Amino acid sequence: MSKTIEFWFDFVSPYAYIASQSIEVLAAKYGRTVEWKPILLGQVFKSTGSGPLTMRPPMMTNYYKNDFLRSARYAGVPFVLPEVFPIGTQNTARVCLWLQETAPERVGDFVRGVMRAYFSGPAAINDLAWLSNFVGSLGLDGTQVADACSDVDRKERLKQACEAAVTQGVFGAPWIVVDGESFWGNDRLPQVEKWLATGGF
């Protein structure tokens, strides 16, 4: 079984979206697989008093909105900032956890696809109807989505994942961990690659 790299993210994070589109290819290049770790940034931000990049002072928000677009073009992925942004993603994350239990080999397709749908929008990625339809489009059983989201144990596991993130020092997304070394941000992918290639530098 190959070693993994951890990819902590919220489905609503623009930079996590950009990184999500290439992280599996990068991992595979060095014999790794990706361990997707969905969390809710709203929960995680409480530990540092942080908040969404688009709710900062106007001069910062203006910069970020341009940087999202430019960083996406640089990475060669489509990007449209959703009209409704940010949104809660608790259902999206719970469906992700459910797929990790029931169809682990399809989690990457789910994550990449959901984020690309949201950031090429519009797509109501946290709505049960949308999720059911999208899961169905992957050839999986979309009729189970509502039950998967209302399951008390799974709700608890998502809560625990957010707490585990904070305990581990995660305070933003994407947060990539390679052999215990933490890298924050899509812009750290070159360093992630060097770390994978050299075993640490």
Next chain:
Amino acid sequence: MSKTIEFWFDFVSPYAYIASQSIEVLAAKYGRTVEWKPILLGQVFKSTGSGPLTMRPPMMTNYYKNDFLRSARYAGVPFVLPEVFPIGTQNTARVCLWLQETAPERVGDFVRGVMRAYFSGPAAINDLAWLSNFVGSLGLDGTQVADACSDVDRKERLKQACEAAVTQGVFGAPWIVVDGESFWGNDRLPQVEKWLATGGF
């Protein structure tokens, strides 16, 4: 006369230090020169309520301290976080402005050298004695440093530079402007290069 790229920075910024060591080589590769724009981040931060990266909650500060070191290793430059950090750099910035008037061809040597000294420290880069000695080591007249720093017009110009930064939307360092396009952070150098190479993307 070649076109410039603007490099807004505070002498105390770790990521500006890392970028400062290679930005002229990058600029020259595309027929550009660097227009060094020293500012005081303490002034600029007032516009967004921001502050030094090492004065954030501990989990963030711990991450940044490791990322400074790793980003420096990635760039191949030495890095030791100074024991006294951050510091005011108003004298350092004023000497930089003075050299732009009196020895413009040496400003790059001054900036690169001062920042490397501070981040390989210890070096009291804002002290008049240190500055005088360092300017002398460049073969320039270090005895004029004290007068250069106390000059009222130059103090005013530094203040105006900080105000111009905010007016232009600068809220961090390094802040690199290529043909009107703003790039924030040492980690945006790959995008800066693509912009220079392609004329915008």
